[in-house]
């Protein structure tokens with residue numbers, strides 16, 4: 001298996017690879033640094049689809065070491081960023097990164113899961129999540145929460161690039177179709193899937209609007 005799991009809940013990895021689903025302790029801190037170093041091409045692809053404007057309030061679900069929160073904060077100088085991650089190790093790394101990059105004052109980072117999201121209704125113009133969806137126990141509960149916190153005319157991007165042994169482009173496409181169906185059930189519209197050929201396999205990003 002490669003770093004980062006895409007396994008469904010019943011087949012979640014253990015040991016080192018479980019760290020990518022919820023980094024803990026010293027090993028989790030190392031895994032966070034690895035994520036910060038390795039995930040640039042995928043992140044740039046996803047962020048390019050968000051069509052960010054300077055005033056946007058953006059939420060990331062599963063921010064890991066906070067690299068993408070810092071990238072987005074730089075793109076919304078009149079707006080703000082918020083995020084949830086259920087790992088306290090990642091929360092600390094992300095906070096440190098945002099402080100170092102001068103964005104912490106416009107950031108609201110919480111130790112929390114995807115459902116429920118600890119935010120009021122209809123507050124975010126943009127919401128994104130990158131290689132976190134594979135850990136969500138209840139996809140429909142998560143997409144309902146995403147729909148709830150998204151502002152009118154808001155846009156969501158949920159990206160998935162399978163990293164488990166034996167994963168193929170089709171694994172990515174199958175999961176993307178599942179995410180798209182769930183976003184539709186949650187009442188979101190204009191649902192589409194963008195693909196980017198990356199190594200080791202395809203990254204699919206599901207887009208939708210409120």
Ligand SMILES: C[S@@+](CC[C@H](N)C(=O)[O-])C[C@H]1O[C@@H](n2cnc3c(N)ncnc32)[C@H](O)[C@@H]1O
Nearest residue numbers: 021022039062064085086087113114130132135
């Ligand atoms: C594989 S890492 C990806 C991190 C980052 N998005 C990236 O692309 O580099 C997944 C992150 O999502 C977090 N995560 C996984 N499931 C979660 C959940 N249900 N709620 C909140 N955070 C979650 C993990 O703690 C981890 O930091």
